[in-house]
Amino acid sequence: MAASIFAAVPSAPPVAVFKLTADFREDADSRKVNLGVGAYRTDEGQPWVLPVVKKVEQMIANDNSLNHEYLPILGLPEFRANASRIALGDDSPAIKEKRIGSVQSLGGTGALRIGAEFLRRWYNGNNNTATPVYVSTPTWENHNSVFMDAGFKDIRPYHYWDAAKRGLDLQGLLNDMEQAPEFSIFILHACAHNPTGTDPTPEQWKQIAAVMKRRRLFPFFDSAYQGFASGSLDKDAWAVRYFVSEGFELFCAQSFSKNFGLYNERVGNLTVVGKDADNVQRVLSQMEKIVRTTWSNPPAQGARIVATTLSSPQLFDEWKGNVKTMADRVLLMRSELRSRLEALGTPGTWNHITEQIGMFSFTGLNPKQVEYMVKEKHIYLMASGRINMCGLTTKNLDYVAKSIHEAVTKIQ
Numbered sequence: 001m002a003a004s005i006f007a008a009v010p011s012a013p014p015v016a017v018f019k020l021t022a023d024f025r026e027d028a029d030s031r032k033v034n035l036g037v038g039a040y041r042t043d044e045g046q047p048w049v050l051p052v053v054k055k056v057e058q059m060i061a062n063d064n065s066l067n068h069e070y071l072p073i074l075g076l077p078e079f080r081a082n083a084s085r086i087a088l089g090d091d092s093p094a095i096k097e098k099r100i101g102s103v104q105s106l107g108g109t110g111a112l113r114i115g116a117e118f119l120r121r122w123y124n125g126n127n128n129t130a131t132p133v134y135v136s137t138p139t140w141e142n143h144n145s146v147f148m149d150a151g152f153k154d155i156r157p158y159h160y161w162d163a164a165k166r167g168l169d170l171q172g173l174l175n176d177m178e179q180a181p182e183f184s185i186f187i188l189h190a191c192a193h194n195p196t197g198t199d200p201t202p203e204q205w206k207q208i209a210a211v212m213k214r215r216r217l218f219p220f221f222d223s224a225y226q227g228f229a230s231g232s233l234d235k236d237a238w239a240v241r242y243f244v245s246e247g248f249e250l251f252c253a254q255s256f257s258k259n260f261g262l263y264n265e266r267v268g269n270l271t272v273v274g275k276d277a278d279n280v281q282r283v284l285s286q287m288e289k290i291v292r293t294t295w296s297n298p299p300a301q302g303a304r305i306v307a308t309t310l311s312s313p314q315l316f317d318e319w320k321g322n323v324k325t326m327a328d329r330v331l332l333m334r335s336e337l338r339s340r341l342e343a344l345g346t347p348g349t350w351n352h353i354t355e356q357i358g359m360f361s362f363t364g365l366n367p368k369q370v371e372y373m374v375k376e377k378h379i380y381l382m383a384s385g386r387i388n389m390c391g392l393t394t395k396n397l398d399y400v401a402k403s404i405h406e407a408v409t410k411i412q
């Protein structure tokens, strides 16, 4: 037999967060805890189908007017309009002036990818692979790869996390923006920065926007946690809306994986804000071409769930209540973990646990301490020290807090 034509294909390394969950599943220890996964869990440690989602799914199943015909290439119109509306706000000047467009996408990742592909083809010259794309240090690891796979050759880090003070390195960030070449692309986390849980304050966002405007930098917002950070959709969209009010042209990639719990339905939206309707229509016409060769047209189920919920005032209120339930549980776990660590007298300061927001917390545990947590305590977390607060429950809090205490006191 001849050798396989694939004989020279090297094995790619596993994706860290999925590998961690696979290791967790295989672990037979009864004390095991998964703080790695990027999804909401109830206090029983279970995934949660939002009650409003269950209700709307039943409405959809009983609606005989619906069928499984292809959606338009750019997606379900009522989904696109409503998704962009919650990102930009009901009274957005850009919506009133009809200078926004939307592309339904396969999750937030799909929105980032279509946006990246468009920028590479059409932003700052045709087939531009040289424009620097800046991502925060650290960031969600897929940002790098999505832009690289879209053809960008110059992906650069920008300062974000100050490890010593366990907070935002605003000066470092602003300096990087000052020094970036004009028209560089900046990926900004709209809220609940992943993985640090640390966002700029409104005052700091204003400073960031001022530099970006002066330096003509392009903001590409990634909004994967709207509602999760504070429990309020409007508060979590403040930065995006501020940039729009300042006259920026921008992209905003939205994910409905977390705030609707629709992870595997792959529901996302890319909002384009332009100078005028004509510009936006031409951009959308090119995005349609990109979608056609990427997934041709998007899936309907998740988009129907979101569109139905967002377009009914009653269901919308119910959904906001569900989001708040999730956000409040995260906030509770934050305060419970912090108070336990402080009561144990764990060396270091732990105020960052309650000061950080969103699903994740950057604990400050170093890689050796993380290894100890995984190997000795069967508590799974990312090597960066990031933990998913939803992995904590009233039952495992004591065990996790004591384990962190041990890791910090025994291992430097």
Ligand SMILES: Cc1ncc(COP(=O)(O)O)c(C=O)c1O
Pocket: 038, 106, 107, 108, 109, 110, 140, 189, 194, 222, 224, 255, 256, 257, 263, 267, 268
């Ligand atoms: C910062 C950030 N952006 C985008 C995404 C992508 O979300 P989706 O699963 O909808 O593609 C995630 C998901 O973890 C994320 O954390």
